Amino acid sequence: MFSSSKIKSVDFYRKIPRDLTEASLSGAGLSIVAALSMMFLFGMELNTYMSVNTSTSVIVDKSSDGEFLRIDFNISFPALSCEFASVDVSDVLGTNRLNLTKTVRKFSIDSNLRPNGAEFHSGSAANIVKHDNEVDEESIEGGALVLTAHNFDKYAHQFPLTVVNFYAPWCYWSQRLRPSWDKAAKTIKERYDPEIDGRIIMGKVDCTEDGDLCRRHHIQGYPSIRIFRKGSDVRSDHGHHEHESYYGDRDTDTLVKTMENLVASLPSESQKLALEDKSNVTANTKRPAPSAGGCRIEGHVRVKKVPGNLIISARSDAHSFDVSQMNMSHVIHHLSFGRKVSPRVMSDAKRLIPYIGSSHDRLNGRSFINTRDVGANVTLEHYLQIVKTEVITGNDYQLVEEYEYTAHSNVVQSLHIPVAKFRLELSPMQVLITENQKSFSHFITNVCAIIGGVFTVAGILDSILHNTVRLIKKVELGKNF
CATH class of the missing domain: 3.40.30.10 (Glutaredoxin)
Incomplete structure (x- = not known):
């Protein structure tokens, strides 16, 4: 059995009898400053621990949605009849699908873009x-x-x-x-x-x-x-x-x-x-027959993740069109890429990346009107550069997939039937944003470092200040004698 005296010999924190210590005004001031410093630094460390930390990397696109991309759209054409309105897709690999109808719906609209029938x-x-x-x-x-x-x-x-x-x-x-x-x-x-x-x-x-x-x-x-x-x-x-x-x-x-x-x-x-x-x-x-001269086209199509086109035009295998009278002015109500993200999941992603989703509606609500003279054969063209962003959130590694894009629109003179064309340029790379979780042990270590460091520095300053005051007093007493 160890005696109490032997156990006391390993005490790291030996006590000095209170009668042998002396409190000073300078020491009290430094103690207050040290305590406030500890509280401030602890708050800063706690805020850092609670805040979100992410890392961003650019990798080759290996997204879970495979080699196809879904495009959702809702576009109104005030001067294009639903009778001939056609949605076509094509790409550099030779895909050429004309007049898609399975996933596309059309509604006749009046001059105010309101549907006026079934x-x-x-x-x-x-x-x-x-x-x-x-x-x-x-x-x-x-x-x-x-x-x-x-x-x-x-x-x-x-x-x-x-x-x-x-x-x-x-x-x-x-x-x-x-x-x-x-x-x-x-x-x-x-x-x-x-x-x-x-x-x-x-x-x-x-x-x-x-x-x-x-x-x-x-x-x-x-x-x-x-x-x-x-x-x-x-x-x-x-x-x-x-x-x-x-x-x-x-x-x-x-x-x-x-x-x-x-x-x-x-x-x-x-x-x-x-x-x-x-x-x-x-x-x-x-x-x-169409009950109005305009048409609202909505739905979705799937395209390969290669450069291609989404084209909306007037098409028929047994009709002719007067190109000088064709007007492809349109209003884009909605245009997005990829699978729809639920509001709850999107809010989790915005907690990490506040700016995510800021460009997926870049063209929404915008009007593109042909103001040139009749007979100009004008095609309205949009050049879209699309980049995929993946965000991995939380301990359960919830994946959020979002397509961001930039858009440049232009009016192009056409020798053929005017169309509304969306040129799609998909990046082979993707942006990967990962939430980095901070360990609690690292937080405790930093808190201990803050407390010990401030206490030590305050002790050194107190010692220097106390010895300086004593030295000054000795000098003054020496001069009096």
């Missing part, structure tokens, strides 16, 4: 539209009725069915349709005499002569075949018609059969059911 469904248009090879020009005399702005409403309100071919004489597809349309109109006129039967009439409108009439019905591609129904399709506002578009074959036999099916749809409901099989041919080739 979702516009493009349907599955045929790749090849059938035309007649040759039509005897002599057999088409007295064919389709020529309609103009002066007589259009008269006939549309007079006949239960008014089927109109809006065309342009210079258009290749209009030229191919013209003889078939006139011949079909002549046949229908003979079978359903307007003076006797009066259920249907076929007409045509030259859009180079009656441009206002064509714009009123939102005609942007030639030829456009519209089906107007008397009564039920007349809107109360401005008397405009809600009508249908025909996208089927354009040979004479098909056109005649289509018109007969339309006439067959006029009887009562019981008669319609009896003729259901016959009318299905027409139903598969006609869809509601």
Whole structure:
């Protein structure tokens, strides 16, 4: 057994009897200063321990979302009809996907960018539209009725069915349709005499002569075949018609059969059911026409992580477009890249990196309007440089993936149909930001160092000050003697 005296011999902190110590005013002042210094340095160390510390590195992109990138968008085009609006993607590896519809939705919008109807469904248009090879020009005399702005409403309100071919004489597809349309109109006129039967009439409108009439019905591609129904399709506002578009074959036999099916749809409901099989041919080739001249396009697409393009344009395999009248002005409501990050996860990431997410909405809410003269053939182009940022947060290593981008927009003169183009330049590198956790042992070590260091320095200063005062007093006493 160790005696108490032996145990006391290892005491690091031997005590001096209080009667042998002397308190001084200078020592009290230094003690107060030392205590305040300890408290201040402890607070600074505690703040450092509680604050976030991150490290940033640039590495080759090995992100978890693989080799594809998701693009979400919501863009309004005030002067592009949903009838022909097409979303295309392409890249430097040869990918070229046209008119994506599976993940894209379209809504007709008015001049204030507000949707004015249900979702516009493009349907599955045929790749090849059938035309007649040759039509005897002599057999088409007295064919389709020529309609103009002066007589259009008269006939549309007079006949239960008014089927109109809006065309342009210079258009290749209009030229191919013209003889078939006139011949079909002549046949229908003979079978359903307007003076006797009066259920249907076929007409045509030259859009180079009656441009206002064509714009009123939102005609942007030639030829456009519209089906107007008397009564039920007349809107109360401005008397405009809600009508249908025909996208089927354009040979004479098909056109005649289509018109007969339309006439067959006029009887009562019981008669319609009896003729259901016959009318299905027409139903598969006609869809509601756009109710406005603008279109809002929203949805998402997946592209490869290589330089490429996201293009929105007017597209059709059987229509022509007047490029001098195309206007691709647009308003970007939303454009983002990658998977959506929940608000809670994003707030955790912002705790580490306050500026994260500051550029993922760089184009949101911006308008790009073509102010040049009509006929300028203007393409609005956006060049986007995209870099991925990954943030690893917390002890559970929660991963936040965010795509940041810079955008440069420009107006480009085009020799072809104007488009809205987003050029995508994806960086092969990514920024990795990691939260560095501070150990509690390191915090305690620093606190002990602060306390011991301040105490020691204060003791040294007190000793120096005390000895200096004593020396001064001795000097003064020596002079008195």
